[in-house]
Amino acid sequence: MHAVNIGCFFVAFVVGTVLAERRAGNLPGYVIWLLVGGVGLLLWDILSAFAVVKAEVFMGWYVLYPLGLAGLVVLQLVAVASSKLQPFNKFRQGTQ
Numbered sequence: 044m045h046a047v048n049i050g051c052f053f054v055a056f057v058v059g060t061v062l063a064e065r066r067a068g069n070l071p072g073y074v075i076w077l078l079v080g081g082v083g084l085l086l087w088d089i090l091s092a093f094a095v096v097k098a099e100v101f102m103g104w105y106v107l108y109p110l111g112l113a114g115l116v117v118l119q120l121v122a123v124a125s126s127k128l129q130p131f132n133k134f135r136q137g138t139q
């Protein structure tokens with residue numbers, strides 16, 4: 044079950060972040076976060092139904108998906124805000 048959680052969180056957060064930063068089209072970053080986060084949550088829902096005996100696909104979807112997507116977007120916003128404040132931000136470094 045831990046492998047399912049880690050793998051699906053990687054898809055929902057890390058892959059969503061990379062795709063949002065390297066987007067080529069006019070699609071806003073938050074839309075990419077929501078789409079990839081939804082895919083990660085759906086993947087987690089399906090795989091957890093295989094890993095947990097009593098779990099079913101779409102069991103509690105009305106709570107899982109809205110709160111999961113809201114949590115992922117908040118996590119993305121916190122990551123973006125913290126990356127702008129840290130000393131490794133290249134835009135904060137002076138030119139030499």
